[in-house]
Amino acid sequence: MxxxxxxxxxxxxxxxxxxxxxxxxxxxxxxxxxxxxxxxxxxxxxxxxxxxxxxxxxKADLVVKALRHGKPGRLDEIDTGSLRGDLHALVALEDDCTMERNSALMRGVAMAMHHNEDLRQAFREQVIDPEMGGFRQVMRRAVDRGEIREDCPALEFTLHMMVGGFATRALLDDQPPTRAFLISYIDAVVLPALGVSPH
Amino acid sequence: MxxxxxxxxxxxxxxxxxxxxxxxxxxxxxxxxxxxxxxxxxxxxxxxxxxxxxxxxxKADLVVKALRHGKPGRLDEIDTGSLRGDLHALVALEDDCTMERNSALMRGVAMAMHHNEDLRQAFREQVIDPEMGGFRQVMRRAVDRGEIREDCPALEFTLHMMVGGFATRALLDDQPPTRAFLISYIDAVVLPALGVSPH
Incomplete structure (x- = not known):
């Protein structure tokens, strides 16, 4: 490397x-x-x-590297001391304008992945797998702190919940995801599903 | 009509x-x-x-009507007497093979919606709005039965959670959504977020 x-x-x-x-x-x-x-x-x-x-x-490698380069901050550098703090900090990595631009971009790329196996593979290896790694660290620390039970069934779906909130906002509400939306979603859905109080 | x-x-x-x-x-x-x-x-x-x-x-109207026609069963005809029963019944409307076919189809259409305003509008009016109406009924009954608290913050995100699980399965795990996956997801994420015991 x-x-x-x-x-x-x-x-x-x-x-x-x-x-x-x-x-x-x-x-x-x-x-x-x-x-x-x-x-x-x-x-x-x-x-x-x-x-x-x-x-x-x-092309697939170039595009995925460009997407990764455009992502602000890194999930695995976030460590606020609480799960709620970490997830809110994650959302705050991008301002609303950047998030709207990136959301449109990501939807386009997600759809292209649908019929481009090489893009899908490059995206999985260079974006999803590292993000999942970062997520696992955030979750691991929350489990170690006793915030989440080790056997909590929602643990394996954390990324599905987060990406799902981000991805469905435009589709269902015809609005770009914003920080305010994602913070409400984290407090209303992600934390309660993990058995963590949002207060 | x-x-x-x-x-x-x-x-x-x-x-x-x-x-x-x-x-x-x-x-x-x-x-x-x-x-x-x-x-x-x-x-x-x-x-x-x-x-x-x-x-x-x-074209937009024809395609959306075709998609709606292809959907098996209707959400608002489901009434099993419990929220868990209703959500599991919803997942059971399609067998895995149909779900895989429809998932691929829907991803393609979601991509096209991205840059076709008329398709997006027709899809919202004829698929999303009625589905949201059906969902609201299912949720309303769960609230009336006392399963969900009236002021539960996750209530307004129910469809985001459900669609999110369905849509992210292929993206994150490179696997089509299956009944087994969706039932695990409902029990691990959707019901706990709503404060409903999955047992």
């Missing part, structure tokens, strides 16, 4: 990498995953396709 | 209508919403486009 990072840095600076990812996210918003081409990324960022392929291997 | 139904029947039999809806769902599975054309529906069902437009007005 460290070696790979060194190799990457020898070819491309972190600033340049961030610029590329921003351009990929812009393109993704403009045309969606299916219509996004490596040619368009190369043209937009004034890079050669050879460089893009050497650096990322392909 | 009754008059509209009579007018419809004067033009097209219920059997023919069911046949048309099946053809629309088949086409939707084959090519997706965006690539589905009224021409293709007319060709596949040997109808005239004029008939299709007279009957349904447009």
């Amino acid at each position: 460290a070696e790979g990072a060194t190799q990457r840095r020898s070819r491309i600076t972190p600033e340049r990498e961030a610029e590329l990812y921003e351009a990929v996210l812009d393109l993704l918003r403009e045309v969606g995953y299916d219509a996004l081409t490596m040619d368009a990324v190369a043209a937009r960022t004034k890079s050669s396709k050879a460089t893009l392929y050497r650096q990322w291997g392909g | 009754a008059e509209g139904a009579t007018q419809r029947r004067s033009r097209i039999t219920p059997e023919r209508e069911a046949e048309l809806y099946e053809a629309v769902l088949d086409l939707l599975r084959e090519v997706g919403y965006d690539a589905l054309t009224m021409d293709a529906v007319a060709a596949r069902t040997k109808s005239s486009k004029a008939t299709l437009y007279r009957q349904w007005g447009g």
